[in-house]
Amino acid sequence: MRGLPWTALAVVAGIAACGYPPLRPLGGDAGVDAGPMVTCVASSLPLTTSTIYLRDNAPGRKGTDNGCPQIGESFTSTNPQHVWCRRMGGEVRSSDGLMFNHYWIWTNLDVDDGTYPDPRGTKYGLGWISAYYISGQNNDEAIGIPDCPSP
DSSP: OTTSOGGGEEEEOTTTOOSSOOEEETTOOOTTOOSOEEOOOGGGSOSSOEEEOBSSOEEEESSSSTTSOEEEEEOGGGOSEEEEEEEEEEEEEOTTSSOEEEEEEEEEOSEEOSSSOOTTOOSSOEEEEEGGGBTTOOTTOOTTOOBOOOO
16 A cells, blocks of 8 residues: 555545545455545645654554554654644543543554555654643643544
8 A cells, every 4th residue: 555646545534533544545445444435635634743742652543442453653762743633532541540531643653554654755654642642631632733624
């Protein structure tokens, strides 16, 4: 899929996906993503990124829920992280139940399995990480990160 041109890709709406990816080749298997197909152009991504710091390593997911397959990871050792947008999705909660977040962040992952290559040609692919892992945020916050465009 890394070699496909951007125009040959389709967006899977998924569990609560952004108007920009998750991506898959036209006619491919949607896996756990089960939403309606929408078309998308690269310009639907915000023109600028926001900067965040992770407090813990964050698993990168195929969609905006912990039930989605893990496709990579973002590491605290590469802080700061540059992210595009946020979308509400499944809750991520601490084991003691005190910390939680429903926001998911669309970003370049530090390692990935090639599921969502960055159409701009950067080294690593794209994926969703939970805002739960952002340093300095309260419950259900993703301050300073714009909402993802609606599909």
